[in-house]
Amino acid sequence: MQGVGFRPFVYAQAKRFGIHGTVINHGSEVEIDAAGENFDEFSLEIAKGPKMSVIDSVSVEPLPDWNPPTGFSILPSQDGARSGFVPADIATCEHCLHDIMDPKSRYYGYWATSCTDCGPRYSIIKSVPYDRERTSMDDFPGCHDCLKEYENPGNRRHHAQTIACTECGPKLSLLKGSGEIVLETETFSAAAELLDAGKILAIRGIGGFHICCTEESAEKLKTVLGRPNQSLAVMMKPETLGEFVTEPTKEEWDLLKGPVHPIMILDKIDPESHISLSQLHNLGIMLPYTGLHHLLFAKLRSPLLIMTSANSPGTPMITETKTIIEKMGRVVDFILTHDREIVNRCDDSIVRDGYLIRMSRGYAPVRTRMDLGNRQILGVGPERNANTTVYTGGFLITSPHIGNIRNPPTVAYLEETIKKLTGLTGSVPEIIAHDLHPQFLSTRVAQQLAERYGAVLCPVQHHRAHIASVTIEEVVGIAIDGVGYGDDATIWGGEILAGSPGDGYIRTGHLEQALMPGGDLATKFPERMLYGILPNEETVSLLRSRGWDETALRILGQQTEKRFNTPVTTSTGRVLDAASALLGICRERTYDGEPSMMLEAYAARGVAQPMEIAIESRNGQDVLLTSSILQEGMEMLSEGICIADIAASIQTTLAKGIADIALNGVQTTGIQKTALSGGVAINRSIRETIIETLKNAGVECITNPRYPFGDGCISCGQVITAGILAKEGRI
Ligand SMILES: [Zn+2]
Numbered sequence: 093m094q095g096v097g098f099r100p101f102v103y104a105q106a107k108r109f110g111i112h113g114t115v116i117n118h119g120s121e122v123e124i125d126a127a128g129e130n131f132d133e134f135s136l137e138i139a140k141g142p143k144m145s146v147i148d149s150v151s152v153e154p155l156p157d158w159n160p161p162t163g164f165s166i167l168p169s170q171d172g173a174r175s176g177f178v179p180a181d182i183a184t185c186e187h188c189l190h191d192i193m194d195p196k197s198r199y200y201g202y203w204a205t206s207c208t209d210c211g212p213r214y215s216i217i218k219s220v221p222y223d224r225e226r227t228s229m230d231d232f233p234g235c236h237d238c239l240k241e242y243e244n245p246g247n248r249r250h251h252a253q254t255i256a257c258t259e260c261g262p263k264l265s266l267l268k269g270s271g272e273i274v275l276e277t278e279t280f281s282a283a284a285e286l287l288d289a290g291k292i293l294a295i296r297g298i299g300g301f302h303i304c305c306t307e308e309s310a311e312k313l314k315t316v317l318g319r320p321n322q323s324l325a326v327m328m329k330p331e332t333l334g335e336f337v338t339e340p341t342k343e344e345w346d347l348l349k350g351p352v353h354p355i356m357i358l359d360k361i362d363p364e365s366h367i368s369l370s371q372l373h374n375l376g377i378m379l380p381y382t383g384l385h386h387l388l389f390a391k392l393r394s395p396l397l398i399m400t401s402a403n404s405p406g407t408p409m410i411t412e413t414k415t416i417i418e419k420m421g422r423v424v425d426f427i428l429t430h431d432r433e434i435v436n437r438c439d440d441s442i443v444r445d446g447y448l449i450r451m452s453r454g455y456a457p458v459r460t461r462m463d464l465g466n467r468q469i470l471g472v473g474p475e476r477n478a479n480t481t482v483y484t485g486g487f488l489i490t491s492p493h494i495g496n497i498r499n500p501p502t503v504a505y506l507e508e509t510i511k512k513l514t515g516l517t518g519s520v521p522e523i524i525a526h527d528l529h530p531q532f533l534s535t536r537v538a539q540q541l542a543e544r545y546g547a548v549l550c551p552v553q554h555h556r557a558h559i560a561s562v563t564i565e566e567v568v569g570i571a572i573d574g575v576g577y578g579d580d581a582t583i584w585g586g587e588i589l590a591g592s593p594g595d596g597y598i599r600t601g602h603l604e605q606a607l608m609p610g611g612d613l614a615t616k617f618p619e620r621m622l623y624g625i626l627p628n629e630e631t632v633s634l635l636r637s638r639g640w641d642e643t644a645l646r647i648l649g650q651q652t653e654k655r656f657n658t659p660v661t662t663s664t665g666r667v668l669d670a671a672s673a674l675l676g677i678c679r680e681r682t683y684d685g686e687p688s689m690m691l692e693a694y695a696a697r698g699v700a701q702p703m704e705i706a707i708e709s710r711n712g713q714d715v716l717l718t719s720s721i722l723q724e725g726m727e728m729l730s731e732g733i734c735i736a737d738i739a740a741s742i743q744t745t746l747a748k749g750i751a752d753i754a755l756n757g758v759q760t761t762g763i764q765k766t767a768l769s770g771g772v773a774i775n776r777s778i779r780e781t782i783i784e785t786l787k788n789a790g791v792e793c794i795t796n797p798r799y800p801f802g803d804g805c806i807s808c809g810q811v812i813t814a815g816i817l818a819k820e821g822r823i
């Protein structure tokens with residue numbers, strides 16, 4: 093209940109119903125001692141809770157030897173149960189925005205204005221219970237006026253732990269990239285002017301630094317960041333949105349403007365417009381979500397700002413001013429920063445079609461009630477797009493997005509987050525779940541922690557974790573993604589897995605095994621992957637026509653034939669990569685997912701034509717022949733059919749084929765329900781085609797309502813699997 097103004101809410105209700113007593117925080121739980129004639133009405137109101145609260149349960153017990161005090165008061169917090177909610181950060185509410193823009197308000201122009209309904213939470217918390225002295229707001233003792241509001245039960249900021257004003261609160265300053273102070277007042281006018289003049293600024297927000305500039309400076313920004321093709325998220329006011337993208341649905345507007353304010357991926361009105369922002373058919377947009385953003389936009393002439401996380405690829409977002417000067421001082425022209433410590437890093441969350449792509453600011457830490465028994469469990473996550481999950485006392489708690497656990501800074505960030513999450517929940521892991529891959533750095537973290545805590549290790553196969561995160565029921569799971577270590581030590585990624593987390597999942601089907609000539613090189617250069625799937629003369633002449641020389645072609649051929657550094661994979665992502673390469677859409681991957689995202693952008697403009705779906709039974713498993721799909725694509729290409737149509741045809745056929753092998757799984761196992769997970773399901777056409785095909789066959793397909801399709805669900809799936817095995821006494 094913390095950070096949502098629960099105690100002030102109780103106080104207000106007590107006053108309203110003439111209740112005598114006290115309210116107190118015990119760790120993350122609230123205890124109310126109450127007496128009065130209107131007790132029942134009072135307790136009914138309490139059970140509803142304030143706007144942002146999530147109430148797990150309410151229990152009422154008599155207090156036999158208690159003398160109610162006169163009046164009602166809020167007592168100082170005590171340490172206690174830590175099962176409760178570590179609240180996520182909340183975007184500036186409408187009332188606070190009004191205060192910020194109102195010249196008569198004492199919050200006029202103050203960037204860090206907040207109240208019990210809004211403001212930073214997780215990003216400033218050091219420990220629970222959530223009180224100012226355990227947050228980074230402790231450095232800013234409230235002034236007389238702030239304290240008066242804090243103590244006034246009739247005020248909106250009664251017991252708002254983040255209350256602050258120009259007098260007493262955190263302050264902004266504008267620096268040069270070198271760190272030299274330029275301005276400490278009127279920073280917004282100056283920053284807006286610099287941005288409008290084409291300068292690149294680093295801006296310190298709630299959960300970390302953004303790198304910002306206008307659309308005109310996009311190419312310059314991409315060059316200095318070394319991300320030539322990647323889409324850039326933009327921030328704009330709601331009234332401007334209609335000039336760029338198609339109208340969001342009502343639900344999408346509610347989400348865009350609500351407590352979370354995520355980045356939302358929306359379709360461009362003209363797919364070929366604003367190419368410097370996004371080469372795809374869509375654009376990631378968020379609305380201003382802190383006082384700082386609102387005040388900046390009030391001065392800005394440009395309709396939008398590019399806002400991309402400040403980090404080098406694969407490393408955590410920068411949170412500290414000294415680090416931004418050190419690491420990015422030469423990249424940015426100026427730095428707009430503040431002096432409030434960011435205790436916990438938090439990237440922007442990303443949503444598309446109502447599904448989470450990145451679960452971070454505003455969503456995480458996310459807490460889900462689930463009975464997995466009495467033992468405390470930790471899931472360290474996979475390698476890419478990782479987060480971590482803790483299970484304790486009947487709840488799963490998942491951290492915000494951490495990143496790719498492939499380098500020392502991200503490993504350190506994973507360890508730091510595990511420490512934070514176990515600390516905030518007061519848990520000591522007895523079981524540590526991790527990926528089956530023996531070489532993952534996250535697996536090593538799990539091994540080290542198991543030694544430290546004397547915990548039991550529990551390896552969980554990647555795609556089984558995907559399905560377990562969706563449901564613990566028996567299902568025919570469809571896991572479609574890039575890579576995951578399989579039972580047979582090959583790379584999986586297009587799997588039909590029937591069963592439940594407890595009984596294990598049987599692999600009833602998968603995509604055809606394909607060769608990856610050069611291993612990771614085939615991921616970076618998808619034409620290699622194309623040759624891996626179609627190692628024939630036609631592919632060779634296509635590559636030759638694209639400038640491959642004879643030596644390179646000969647080496648590719650020999651490498652593939654001799655299987656030298658050529659692993660096999662059933663990955664769906666690699667098939668899409670190969671299709672993208674076949675159609676000449678993407679020949680070199682410069683960021684994660686580029687070939688398949690570009691393929692989707694082309695396919696969105698095309699019309700799918702029917703293709704043959706070839707399924708073979710091999711070793712008792714249904715195998716979808718992806719080589720047949722690509723071969724047909726190759727023929728369509730030589731017939732001169734337009735690339736967009738071929739892209740659409742390949743995507744649709746692949747999706748139908750996946751649904752077909754899932755239906756075979758339904759038939760052979762008798763399990764009537766399917767579950768879809770994996771990063772490829774973010775692709776709208778593929779996802780909808782799979783769900784539609786299953787529905788037409790009378791089979792329901794469920795997805796995870798609270799976790800991303802991608803690997804942001806893995807740590808949760810690991811913990812669920814370990815928990816169920818533990819409950820059954822198997823670990
Ligand atoms: Zn507010």
Ligand SMILES: [Zn+2]
Pocket residue numbers: 234235236237238239256257258259260261
């Ligand atoms: Zn103040």
